[in-house]
Structures are given as structure tokens and as C-alpha cells.
Amino acid sequence: MKSILLVVLLSMQSFWVQAGIQSIFKDENGKTNWQILANWSSGTLIILLSIVAVSLYFARRRASKANLELTAIRKDLELRVKERTATLDESNRLLITSNQLLEEEVSQHVITSDRLRSSESYIRDILTSMPLMLVGLDKEGRVTQWNKQVEDVSGIPAAHALGKTLWEAYPTVSIAPEQIQQVIANQAPIHLKQSLRSTEHYDITIYPLKGQEDAGVVILVDDISKQTAAENMLIHNDKMSFMGELASTMAHDINVPLQAILMDLKSFQHTLTNKDYAQQPIASLDQASKLNTILHDMSDKGEQVSTIISNLLTFARSRHEKKQLADIVDIMENAISLANDVISVSPNLPFSKVILERHFEKNLPLVPCYITELQQVFLSLFRHACHALELKMGEAQTLTKGALASGNTTEGGFKPTIRIILAECYDSLWIKIQHNGIGLTNEEQMCLFEPFFSNKAPEADFDAGQRLSFSYYIVTEQHQGNMAVTSDVNVGSTVHIQLPIEH
Numbered sequence: 001m002k003s004i005l006l007v008v009l010l011s012m013q014s015f016w017v018q019a020g021i022q023s024i025f026k027d028e029n030g031k032t033n034w035q036i037l038a039n040w041s042s043g044t045l046i047i048l049l050s051i052v053a054v055s056l057y058f059a060r061r062r063a064s065k066a067n068l069e070l071t072a073i074r075k076d077l078e079l080r081v082k083e084r085t086a087t088l089d090e091s092n093r094l095l096i097t098s099n100q101l102l103e104e105e106v107s108q109h110v111i112t113s114d115r116l117r118s119s120e121s122y123i124r125d126i127l128t129s130m131p132l133m134l135v136g137l138d139k140e141g142r143v144t145q146w147n148k149q150v151e152d153v154s155g156i157p158a159a160h161a162l163g164k165t166l167w168e169a170y171p172t173v174s175i176a177p178e179q180i181q182q183v184i185a186n187q188a189p190i191h192l193k194q195s196l197r198s199t200e201h202y203d204i205t206i207y208p209l210k211g212q213e214d215a216g217v218v219i220l221v222d223d224i225s226k227q228t229a230a231e232n233m234l235i236h237n238d239k240m241s242f243m244g245e246l247a248s249t250m251a252h253d254i255n256v257p258l259q260a261i262l263m264d265l266k267s268f269q270h271t272l273t274n275k276d277y278a279q280q281p282i283a284s285l286d287q288a289s290k291l292n293t294i295l296h297d298m299s300d301k302g303e304q305v306s307t308i309i310s311n312l313l314t315f316a317r318s319r320h321e322k323k324q325l326a327d328i329v330d331i332m333e334n335a336i337s338l339a340n341d342v343i344s345v346s347p348n349l350p351f352s353k354v355i356l357e358r359h360f361e362k363n364l365p366l367v368p369c370y371i372t373e374l375q376q377v378f379l380s381l382f383r384h385a386c387h388a389l390e391l392k393m394g395e396a397q398t399l400t401k402g403a404l405a406s407g408n409t410t411e412g413g414f415k416p417t418i419r420i421i422l423a424e425c426y427d428s429l430w431i432k433i434q435h436n437g438i439g440l441t442n443e444e445q446m447c448l449f450e451p452f453f454s455n456k457a458p459e460a461d462f463d464a465g466q467r468l469s470f471s472y473y474i475v476t477e478q479h480q481g482n483m484a485v486t487s488d489v490n491v492g493s494t495v496h497i498q499l500p501i502e503h
Contacts, residue, residue: 133221136209141165141180144216153223166219175204175219183208183217201228264298323479325366325502328374328422328429332360335378343383349390349416351382357419364422367429368502369479377471381433381495382418384468388437388493389416395438424501428481431497440487448485468495475499 127134127147136145142165146158154170161169167177174194183190189207203222209215336356343351396414421432440448449472468483475483475497487493 131223133219133223135166135219135221137166137180137217137219139184139215141167141177143169145218150221175206179206180217184215201225261298261302264294268294268298323368323370325368326371326374328364328367328369328431328499329360331369331371331374332378332420332422332431335375335382338375339379339382343379343386349386349393351386353416354386354389355415355417357417359419359421359423361423364424364429365501367499369499370474373474373478377474377497378433380468380471384495385418385433385435385437385493388435388439389418390437392416392437427501429499429501431499432494433497434492434494436492439489439491439493440485441489445485445487449483 127145130147131149133150133153134145134147135143135150138144142163143161146156146161146169148158150161151157156169166173166175166180175192179190179192183206187208187210189205192204192206194202194204201224203224205220205222206217207220208217340350340352392414393416415436417436419432419434421430421434423430449469468485472483475481479499481497481499483498484496485493486496
């Protein structure tokens with residue numbers, strides 16, 4: 001629009017335009033017609049003003065449009081600024097949060113590190129203070145752990161042992177490399193026992209490390225020398241508890257056959273010194289038969305004495321270091337035979353007068369055991385049963401010696417009976433020894449396997465025959481079996497023993 005106005009103004013200023021315009025405003029006489037000039041000027045001015053007005057209108061529109069665009073741009077800029085500000089604020093917030101989380105993580109890491117160091121120190125103290133010898137090995141057999149107990153026993157410092165193979169660090173060790181590889185391959189522990197010079201005894205356990213990237217094993221060695229010595233002493237002391245009864249019965253049991261032998265010898269001597277017999281050139285058949293009978297009787301009585309002494313010597317011997325496969329029936333019969341010789345809780349009730357009911361399953365498998373210890377358990381159970389039977393007899397108001405010798409009954413009809421059951425069930429051997437004497441109360445059953453239990457009155461002296469703590473120890477600890485009791489005061493008691501069988 002400005003260019004159009006400029007062109008018009010320039011055109012009006014040109015000579016030809018002015019000449020044309022002047023000729024228009026002159027009349028016929030050549031004079032200027034002011035009226036026409038005024039009209040033309042006003043019309044031109046109006047046109048120009050109209051053009052200017054239109055130009056201003058369009059300029060205003062453009063300005064308004066530009067203002068709108070500027071407003072939109074400003075709003076857009078403000079929005080972008082807000083968005084950028086919000087983004088920066090969010091970034092700052094996230095950065096602050098991240099810093100806080102990082103600080104917390106660092107703090108937690110510091111706490112974890114402290115706890116880890118504390119745990120490592122605690123575990124190290126445990127390994128150092130534990131009474132067991134502990135050796136850690138990797139899959140190559142190189143030592144990774146060597147605690148202080150191993151240092152004290154072997155005399156080899158941990159610094160000299162770590163990193164070496166076990167057999168380089170301690171050449172005299174009895175553990176073979178094949179045993180280590182066996183544990184790693186099978187991922188199952190093995191247990192070994194070692195005895196040195198019959199005075200040092202060690203229980204060795206080798207178990208695999210599980211959940212570790214590098215396979216390895218841990219060796220635990222427990223010095224059980226004192227424990228073994230104490231066990232043997234306890235066994236010996238328990239055997240000695242029989243000696244009071246043994247002293248009172250052994251003399252009688254041996255004296256009876258010896259007296260019979262002496263009488264036979266006197267009779268034999270009397271026969272030989274008889275003048276009538278000596279004058280005969282050949283002894284009569286009756287006298288020869290009589291002498292033969294005397295000799296056989298002497299031999300039987302001698303065998304009886306020999307059996308009594310043999311049973312006593314067998315029982316008095318120490319146990320073997322290793323378990324032996326044995327027939328439980330033979331062990332039970334030997335225990336019964338020995339009980340007949342040594343158990344007599346009262347003059348009215350020797351063990352030999354108790355009715356024994358044997359229920360032995362045929363073809364029972366051999367059981368790994370310490371024979372003398374099991375025999376000792378059975379003797380303790382028989383003696384415990386005899387005490388209960390004696391109490392039952394007291395309740396039945398006495399049993400005369402004559403009635404006991406003839407029928408094993410009391411005046412009240414009580415028959416002291418012990419029932420023995422041997423059977424195999426589910427890879428185990430079950431032994432049940434049941435009596436019909438006075439049973440145990442619930443409190444007595446709970447305390448039966450504890451040391452120094454007595455079912456007599458508290459003021460009575462302690463009687464080893466009325467406790468089964470050592471028998472329980474032999475069955476559960478020495479033979480890895482189980483032992484329990486079921487009882488009724490009015491019916492009697494049954495002791496149940498379960499022993500594992502090796503196939």
C-alpha cells in the first residue's frame with residue numbers, strides 16, 4: 001500500500017501529470033476554475049484518506065494478527081519455560097533423591113561392611129575358640145582353613161599350612177586323598193574313627209561344602225580320648241555294681257558243685273580202700289558201674305563250675321574296639337545263663353526261679369554290636385524286672401520258699417514271669433523284655449533313663465538295679481538304636497529296644 005501511495009504522489013509531481021491536471025482545472029477562457037479544483041482536491045484528499053484508512057485498517061489487522069502471534073509465541077515460550085523449569089525442578093528433585101539414595105546406600109554399605117567384618121571376626125573367633133580341630137580344603141586338597149586347635153595338636157602354624165595340600169602340610173595325616181574325592185563326588189559326608197597308641201581316640205567327620213562355586217570339604221576332628229576312657233570306666237563301674245550280688249551268690253553256686261565233687265571223691269576213695277574190693281582180683285560189674293557213675297557226676301559238676309567261671313570271665317573282659325556281627329539269640333541266652341548265676345534280689349526270688357517265656361523269631365539276622373555291652377544291658381533289665389517282681393510279691397503277701405521251689409507261685413497265685421520277645425521288623429531288630437511285676441508311674445517312666453533314678457522311697461539308698469540310664473546310653477549312643485518303656489502300675493512294664501541291622 002505504501003508503494004502505491006508513493007507512486008501516486010510521484011506521478012502527481014511529474015510535469016506531464018501536473019500539465020494534464022492544470023488543463024483540467026482551466027475553463028474555456030484559460031482561467032483556473034477554482035470550483036473544479038477544489039472539488040478535485042477534496043475528492044483526491046478523500047481518496048487518499050480512504051486509501052490511508054484502508055491501509056491503516058489492514059496495518060491494524062496485520063498488527064493485531066502479529067500481536068496474536070506474538071501472544072501465542074509468548075505463551076508458547078512461557079509454557080516451554082514452565083516445562084523446562086518443571087523438567088529442571090524434576091531433574092533437581094530426582095538428583096536430590098538420587099543423592100539421598102546414594103548416601104543411604106553408602107551408609108548401608110558402610111553398615112554392611114562393618115557387619116561383615118564383625119561376622120568375619122565372630123566366625124574367626126569361633127573357629128579359633130572351638131574345641132574341635134577344623135581343616136578346610138578346596139577341590140585340589142589345598143588347605144583353606146586351619147584353626148588354632150589344629151595348630152596346637154599338630155604343631156604346624158596356619159601360615160605354613162595355608163595354600164599347601166593337606167598331605168604336604170601334615171604328611172602323617174591318616175586321611176587319604178581318595179576319601180576327600182569320594183566326599184566331593186558323592187556330596188555326602190563320611191565318618192571315620194582313629195585310635196593311636198590305644199590312648200588317643202579321634203572322631204573324624206568329612207563333609208562337602210554345598211552352595212559354593214569352588215567345591216571343597218571341611219574336616220572336623222574331635223578328640224574323644226577322655227570320652228572313650230570315661231565310657232570304658234563307666235562300663236567297668238557298672239560291671240562292678242554286680243559284684244556285691246556276685247560275691248553273695250558266686251560262693252554258693254561254685255561251692256555246691258565243689259562239695260558234690262568232694263563227696264564223689266570221698267566215695268570213690270572209700271570204694272578203692274575197701275578191703276573186700278581190694279582183695280577181689282577183678283572188680284564186680286556193679287562196683288565198676290558205680291565208680292563210672294561217680295566219675296561222670298564229678299565231671300558234670302566240674303563242667304558246671306567251669307561254665308560259671310567262664311561266663312564271669314567273659315563278662316569281665318573289656319569290649320572290642322570294633323563292633324562284631326553276633327547272633328542276638330546267643331547273646332540273650334548267655335545273659336540269661338549269667339543272670340541265673342549272679343542275680344538274686346532277695347532270698348525269696350532268685351532269677352533262676354522266675355518263669356521265662358521265650359518268643360524268638362527264627363532265622364534272625366546278625367546284628368553289629370558290642371557283645372558284652374548288650375549282655376550288660378540285658379542283665380540290667382533282668383535285675384530291674386526282678387525288683388519289680390519282688391515288690392509285686394510283697395503286695396501278694398509273701399511267697400514261701402517251698403511254694404516258690406515247687407510251683408513258682410505265691411499264696412495269692414502270683415507267678416513271677418519275664419517274657420522275652422526277639423523279632424525283625426523294617427530293617428531293625430526289636431527286643432522286648434516284659435514282666436508282670438509292679439509297673440512304673442508316669443513320673444517314674446519319665447525319669448527311668450535319667451541317672452540316679454530309684455523307684456524306692458526317697459530315704460532309701462540308691463540301688464543301681466533300679467535305673468536304666470546306662471543301659472539307655474549303651475543302646476542309643478553305642479549302638480545307634482532306640483529304647484523306650486511302656487508300663488502300667490497294675491500290669492507290669494515292657495522295655496522296647498530297637499537295634500539297626502546292616503544288610
